[in-house]
Amino acid sequence: MHEALLGRLVVCVGESYVLTSPDDQAPYMTDWRGRYHGSAYAVVRPSDVAQVSSVMRLCHELGVGVVPQGGNTGLCGGATPREDDAVIVLALDRLKAVRAIDPVDNTMLVEAGCTLAQIQLAAEGADRLFPLSLASEGSCQIGGNIATNAGGVHVVRYGNTRQQVLGLEVVLPDGTVWNGLRSLLKDNTGYDLKQLFIGSEGTLGVITAATLRLMARPKQRAVAWLAVTDPQAALALLGAARDRLGERVSAFELISQNALDVVLRHIPGARLPLAKNPPWSVLLEVSDVAADTRLDESLEALAADAFESGQVSDAAIAASVAQCEALWALRENISEAQRIEGLSIKHDVSLPVSAIPAFLESAERALDADYPAARIVAFGHMGDGNLHYNISSVDAAQNAALIAQTEAVNRCVHDIVAGFDGSISAEHGIGQLKREEMVRYKSTVELALMRRIKEAIDPRGLMNPGKVLPDL
Amino acid sequence: MHEALLGRLVVCVGESYVLTSPDDQAPYMTDWRGRYHGSAYAVVRPSDVAQVSSVMRLCHELGVGVVPQGGNTGLCGGATPREDDAVIVLALDRLKAVRAIDPVDNTMLVEAGCTLAQIQLAAEGADRLFPLSLASEGSCQIGGNIATNAGGVHVVRYGNTRQQVLGLEVVLPDGTVWNGLRSLLKDNTGYDLKQLFIGSEGTLGVITAATLRLMARPKQRAVAWLAVTDPQAALALLGAARDRLGERVSAFELISQNALDVVLRHIPGARLPLAKNPPWSVLLEVSDVAADTRLDESLEALAADAFESGQVSDAAIAASVAQCEALWALRENISEAQRIEGLSIKHDVSLPVSAIPAFLESAERALDADYPAARIVAFGHMGDGNLHYNISSVDAAQNAALIAQTEAVNRCVHDIVAGFDGSISAEHGIGQLKREEMVRYKSTVELALMRRIKEAIDPRGLMNPGKVLPDL
Numbered sequence: 001m002h003e004a005l006l007g008r009l010v011v012c013v014g015e016s017y018v019l020t021s022p023d024d025q026a027p028y029m030t031d032w033r034g035r036y037h038g039s040a041y042a043v044v045r046p047s048d049v050a051q052v053s054s055v056m057r058l059c060h061e062l063g064v065g066v067v068p069q070g071g072n073t074g075l076c077g078g079a080t081p082r083e084d085d086a087v088i089v090l091a092l093d094r095l096k097a098v099r100a101i102d103p104v105d106n107t108m109l110v111e112a113g114c115t116l117a118q119i120q121l122a123a124e125g126a127d128r129l130f131p132l133s134l135a136s137e138g139s140c141q142i143g144g145n146i147a148t149n150a151g152g153v154h155v156v157r158y159g160n161t162r163q164q165v166l167g168l169e170v171v172l173p174d175g176t177v178w179n180g181l182r183s184l185l186k187d188n189t190g191y192d193l194k195q196l197f198i199g200s201e202g203t204l205g206v207i208t209a210a211t212l213r214l215m216a217r218p219k220q221r222a223v224a225w226l227a228v229t230d231p232q233a234a235l236a237l238l239g240a241a242r243d244r245l246g247e248r249v250s251a252f253e254l255i256s257q258n259a260l261d262v263v264l265r266h267i268p269g270a271r272l273p274l275a276k277n278p279p280w281s282v283l284l285e286v287s288d289v290a291a292d293t294r295l296d297e298s299l300e301a302l303a304a305d306a307f308e309s310g311q312v313s314d315a316a317i318a319a320s321v322a323q324c325e326a327l328w329a330l331r332e333n334i335s336e337a338q339r340i341e342g343l344s345i346k347h348d349v350s351l352p353v354s355a356i357p358a359f360l361e362s363a364e365r366a367l368d369a370d371y372p373a374a375r376i377v378a379f380g381h382m383g384d385g386n387l388h389y390n391i392s393s394v395d396a397a398q399n400a401a402l403i404a405q406t407e408a409v410n411r412c413v414h415d416i417v418a419g420f421d422g423s424i425s426a427e428h429g430i431g432q433l434k435r436e437e438m439v440r441y442k443s444t445v446e447l448a449l450m451r452r453i454k455e456a457i458d459p460r461g462l463m464n465p466g467k468v469l470p471d472l
Numbered sequence: 473m474h475e476a477l478l479g480r481l482v483v484c485v486g487e488s489y490v491l492t493s494p495d496d497q498a499p500y501m502t503d504w505r506g507r508y509h510g511s512a513y514a515v516v517r518p519s520d521v522a523q524v525s526s527v528m529r530l531c532h533e534l535g536v537g538v539v540p541q542g543g544n545t546g547l548c549g550g551a552t553p554r555e556d557d558a559v560i561v562l563a564l565d566r567l568k569a570v571r572a573i574d575p576v577d578n579t580m581l582v583e584a585g586c587t588l589a590q591i592q593l594a595a596e597g598a599d600r601l602f603p604l605s606l607a608s609e610g611s612c613q614i615g616g617n618i619a620t621n622a623g624g625v626h627v628v629r630y631g632n633t634r635q636q637v638l639g640l641e642v643v644l645p646d647g648t649v650w651n652g653l654r655s656l657l658k659d660n661t662g663y664d665l666k667q668l669f670i671g672s673e674g675t676l677g678v679i680t681a682a683t684l685r686l687m688a689r690p691k692q693r694a695v696a697w698l699a700v701t702d703p704q705a706a707l708a709l710l711g712a713a714r715d716r717l718g719e720r721v722s723a724f725e726l727i728s729q730n731a732l733d734v735v736l737r738h739i740p741g742a743r744l745p746l747a748k749n750p751p752w753s754v755l756l757e758v759s760d761v762a763a764d765t766r767l768d769e770s771l772e773a774l775a776a777d778a779f780e781s782g783q784v785s786d787a788a789i790a791a792s793v794a795q796c797e798a799l800w801a802l803r804e805n806i807s808e809a810q811r812i813e814g815l816s817i818k819h820d821v822s823l824p825v826s827a828i829p830a831f832l833e834s835a836e837r838a839l840d841a842d843y844p845a846a847r848i849v850a851f852g853h854m855g856d857g858n859l860h861y862n863i864s865s866v867d868a869a870q871n872a873a874l875i876a877q878t879e880a881v882n883r884c885v886h887d888i889v890a891g892f893d894g895s896i897s898a899e900h901g902i903g904q905l906k907r908e909e910m911v912r913y914k915s916t917v918e919l920a921l922m923r924r925i926k927e928a929i930d931p932r933g934l935m936n937p938g939k940v941l942p943d944l
Contacts, residue, residue: 104711104826149660160658163635178917185856186632186822187895188621188671189910190902190940191922195667199660216718239576246688246761247719289718292773293765301764350658354576384657423659430662438661445650449929450663456928457921468662 002041005062009044009088012054017094019043028089031080032073032139036432038081040067043089049169049177049208055090056206057175065465066090066173068202070144071115073136075348076431078201079144082466092143095208098122106214107166107183112143112207119212128214131158135332143207149199151427153331156383157250157287158215160427161198167211168194173204173458183211196453201429202464204457218250218287222299223324226306227278227314231357234282234382237311238353241284244302248295251285252383254356259334259379266337273316273327282382283331285324334379334388342399344377344392345409349417350426353385360387363416367391370412371405373398386426389413410437430468439470474513477534481516481560484526489566491515500561503552504545504611508904510553512539515561521641521649521680527562528678529647537937538562538645540674542616543587545608547820548903550673551616554938564615567680570594578686579638579655584615584679591684600686603630607804615679621671623899625803628855629722629759630687632899633670639683640666645676645930655683668925673901674936676929690722690759694771695796698778699750699786703829706754706854709783710825713756716774720767723757724855726828731806731851738809745788745799754854755803757796806851806860814871816849816864817881821889822898825857832859835888839863842884843877845870858898861885882909902940911942 009018019025020042028043030036041064046052059066065087069079081087095111098119102108103126110119116137123130132145134152144150146168150161158164167182180194197204228234234254241249257279263270264277274281288295299317306312318324338344351359360378367374373393380387391409393399402409414424418441425434439447447470454461454469481490491497492514500515502508513536518524531538537559541551553559567583570591574580575598582591588609595602604617606624616622618640622633630636639654652666669676700706706726713721729751735742736749746753760767771789778784790796810816823831832850839846845865852859863881865871874881886896890913897906911919919942926933926941 102824102826104707105824106714107824149664151658151660155658159635162664163631172917172921176917178921179915180918182893182895183824184822184893184895184898185825186623186627186853186858186898188623188899188901189895189897189906189914190918191925192621192634192667192671193918193921193925195664196925199664216714218718235576242578242688242761244762244764246690248762289714290716290720290765290770292716292770293762298762298764350656352574352577352579352655353657354574381658386658421654421656423654423656423661425661426656426658427660429660434661442661443651445644445648446652446662446665449644449650449665452928453663453665453668453925456924 005041005064008058009042009055012058013044013046013051017045028069028072028091029081031077033075036077036080038083040081040087040089043091045091045094047094049171052090052171052206052208053175053177056171056173059088059462060174060460063460063462064088065462066206067464068092068147068206070112070141071136071139073140074144074148074431075428076433078148078429078431078467082432085465087465090206092141092208101126103128105183108212108214109181109209110142110212111209112141114142116140116142116145123214127217129217130164130212131215132161132164135335142210146198146207146210147200147202148429151381151386153251153253153381155381156252157247164213165194165198165210166213168197168207169209170197170205170207173460173463181209181211201431201468203454203468204463216289218289219291220295221285221287221324222296223283223285223318223327224299224303225273225316225327226282226284226303226312227274228280228282228312230280231360233311234280235354235357237282237306238383240306241302245286245298248286248288249383250287251283253283253331254380254382255281255283255331256376256378258375258377260330262337262341262377263330263333266340267333270330270333273330274314278313283327338377338390342392342396343403344390345403345406347389347410347413348426348428349389349422349424350386351417351420351422353382355420355422356382356385356387359416359420359422363389363413366412366416371402371409374402414441432467435468435470477513477536480530481514481527484530485516485518485523489517500541500544500563501553503549505547508549508552510555512553512559512561515563517563517566519566521643524562524643524678524680525647525649528643528645531560531934532646532932535932535934536560537934538678539936540564540619540678542584542613543608543611545612546616546620546903547900548905550620550901550903550939554904557937559937562678564613573598575600577655580684580686581653581681582614582684583681584613586614588612588614588617595686599689601689602636602684603687604633604636607807614682618670618679618682619672619674620901623853623858625723625725625853627853628724629719636685637666637670637682638685640669640679641681642669642677642679645932645935653681653683668929673903673940675926675940676935688761690761691763692767693757693759693796694768695755695757695790695799696771696775697745697788697799698754698756698775698784699746700752700754700784702752703832705783706752707826707829709754709778710855712778713774717758717770720758720760721855722759723755725755725803726852726854727753727755727803728848728850730847730849732802734809734813734849735802735805738812739805742802742805745802746786750785755799810849810862814864814868815875816862817875817878819861819882819885820898820900821861821894821896822858823889823892823894825854827892827894828854828857828859831888831892831894835861835885838884838888843874843881846874886913904939907940907942
């Protein structure tokens with residue numbers, strides 16, 4: 001079967017685009033962090049939707065599984081094949097055209113393999129904003145962003161990827177192409193099928209193109225680094241910022257002392273923006289499409305009032321674009337600094353925003369009691385209730401011991417999250433990583449509904465096997 | 473079976489809440505416009521989710537269909553039973569508690585039978601905005617708003633109902649309760665099931681409660697009535713408004729001369745806001761959470777520049793809340809004025825915003841040619857590409873002849889809409905009205921996907937039979 005498959009794949013996409021040698025396959029068999037490894041009959045790189053369709057039809061006929069892969073920047077192993085599954089990897093990287101951009105309709109038609117940065121740039125070229133923004137934007141692909149409903153730093157203002165998608169083109173498991181590339185803001189003709197595929201992590205079909213919504217480009221931006229006494233003060237500051245500036249609040253990031261400390265220690269050129277590293281910092285960005293207001297003054301006034309009321313004890317407001325970038329770099333380099341330092345146990349959780357202070361307190365108390373060597377590096381998108389909550393020890397031996405207890409640490413953190421009606425995966429998805437973990441926190445009713453959807457769209461279970469849905 | 477059913481329904485909800493007499497049933501058997509009529513074994517009015525579940529379980533056991541009904545204000549007959557179906561009507565009007573409101577999380581937990589106005593008021597009481605706003609807000613219920621993904625006048629800023637929903641509680645066709653009442657802004661743990669039920673018009677389950685997202689309340693509002701030469705000028709004005717004011721643009725309504733004329737003739741107290749009724753008017757509302765800017769001045773400057781550039785030939789800017797309301801009343805009374813005048817053939821279509829001028833031109837040309845007696849009353853939410861496009865004749869006899877040709881007129885208009893990649897139902901849904909019409913405009917792939925979803929969630933076809941999905 002194997003040889004027959006390869007021959008027919010070559011007919012579909014051409015010999016150069018069916019990768020079978022271990023060297024050629026290597027970059028596709030491991031995720032970028034090197035946490036997941038797998039194997040596949042072939043890596044297939046179609047050039048357009050017709051080729052995707054013919055590959056899918058073939059796999060459907062032969063009962064071969066398909067693992068769609070975009071930029072391979074996921075954090076849960078969703079795009080990496082497992083060992084010994086009967087699958088191919090379907091790489092979308094050759095579908096990389098920005099097909100159209102319409103600054104009157106504020107829409108853009110892109111193929112799945114476009115990188116996020118490419119899309120941002122194209123939007124900018126038409127004096128528009130595509131608001132999705134994440135650390136991996138230089139290499140992640142929009143198909144993957146949509147398949148995982150990616151989040152990022154501007155969700156507080158613009159919403160998740162789901163909110164940016166007006167239409168999709170999807171190749172279904174049997175090779176049928178669904179052309180749902182609408183560019184309408186309102187369309188109530190039956191079930192909104194695109195919602196099914198957004199966030200389904202390649203388990204229902206292959207996204208090949210999308211119509212995206214564009215926004216007006218802000219003409220002003222102001223960024224502040226604010227020292228807050230505790231998360232409760234950050235919460236009050238968030239409320240005040242929203243009440244005074246509404247949608248202008250385009251990022252509200254919470255950074256713990258430990259998180260900033262790791263950056264200052266490991267990232268060359270990183271400088272403390274305040275006199276000292278406070279227990280908690282907030283990176284607040286506001287931006288405005290209107291040019292005739294003084295956003296910097298509004299931000300200063302907000303900071304001054306927060307200082308008066310005791311929420312903020314120190315503040316640095318960027319006075320130039322370079323200073324904006326420097327403040328943002330402190331936030332964006334947290335993950336990289338942690339990578340340099342060594343392994344850590346990572347959590348991507350979300351909570352009702354009001355529960356963040358109590359969650360942080362409960363989780364710290366529980367971890368201190370059971371894992372005295374654990375150091376907590378907490379940071380994240382507080383504006384949308386999303387925390388990255390990472391655990392490690394500075395001492396290498398102690399860290400190794402801690403990492404060995406990953407499962408128990410996850411359980412401890414996730415149980416507390418669940419107690420606050422939070423989510424164990426805010427923006428990274430389920431992939432391979434949290435498939436079984438999810439069973440503990442989702443109702444049987446919900447898991448059964450998910451299975452019914454899976455069976456309805458992919459009855460033979462060929463799409464991205466072993467991902468998202470737990471084993472029965 | 474009938475008697476046994478009634479007896480067991482009484483056990484579920486109590487005798488007073490199983491309505492069987494024609495008088496008691498009457499208000500539930502006809503939609504508010506009196507266009508649809510039907511019959512049912514009983515109208516059942518449960519008091520809570522447990523009762524909804526027991527009624528659904530019973531109907532599932534006996535193979536009885538269920539027609540969920542909210543405020544009964546729909547425009548496509550989606551909540552009205554058909555004649556002679558073996559169904560009950562399940563009225564949600566007793567589930568009317570606002571269970572919780574949280575101004576820190578900006579969320580609200582409401583039961584399905586709450587009216588939209590009740591929810592708006594409760595949000596206001598907590599100094600927050602629930603942004604959904606429609607003509608029927610005094611009587612429509614949030615369960616119905618969600619089931620139909622209702623639109624309204626502020627979609628241009630805040631999105632459709634879908635964007636306002638964070639979580640749902642749904643009773644499935646077999647009586648199982650799915651509690652998906654999350655209040656998280658980010659949650660990527662598996663398929664986003666709530667999206668399935670939003671906009672499915674009661675064909676997949678019964679929405680019993682929802683967690684809604686609240687917004688900061690605007691502290692300023694400014695409203696202008698602007699005369700534009702043609703829809704192309706309105707489009708340019710929309711672009712300019714967005715580029716200068718971004719999210720502050722909270723309504724952008726286009727009103728044709730005929731539409732304003734009908735209001736001036738039939739609505740007592742309606743007064744022309746400008747020197748004369750222009751070929752096209754724009755009602756533009758801007759609002760801002762920030763109090764420290766001069767929004768009225770920004771709107772005046774926008775209008776002045778549009779006048780300079782020839783897009784706008786006259787403008788009235790409201791100088792008081794009363795004047796704002798008076799301008800809005802001109803827009804909101806169009807449907808009522810048309811109702812007073814007599815029957816009309818209505819269309820609720822959406823288009824890529826940039827296609828609106830060409831659509832209006834094409835449709836008028838086609839109608840003029842084939843239906844010389846037709847007068848077009850066009851208006852709608854131009855900011856989101858949604859037009860209400862109504863056809864009637866001022867002469868009663870000619871109008872009767874025109875109404876008799878409804879199907880052909882629909883075909884004419886909808887074919888032109890389809891030619892511009894538009895939608896034949898922007899915000900009103902499919903219901904009974906457009907079920908067969910939809911078949912002409914949707915691909916077989918899409919219709920097949922819809923059916924697969926329906927079969928997966930409601931395999932016995934008991935939920936709202938004869939709605940949304942076309943007959944096979």
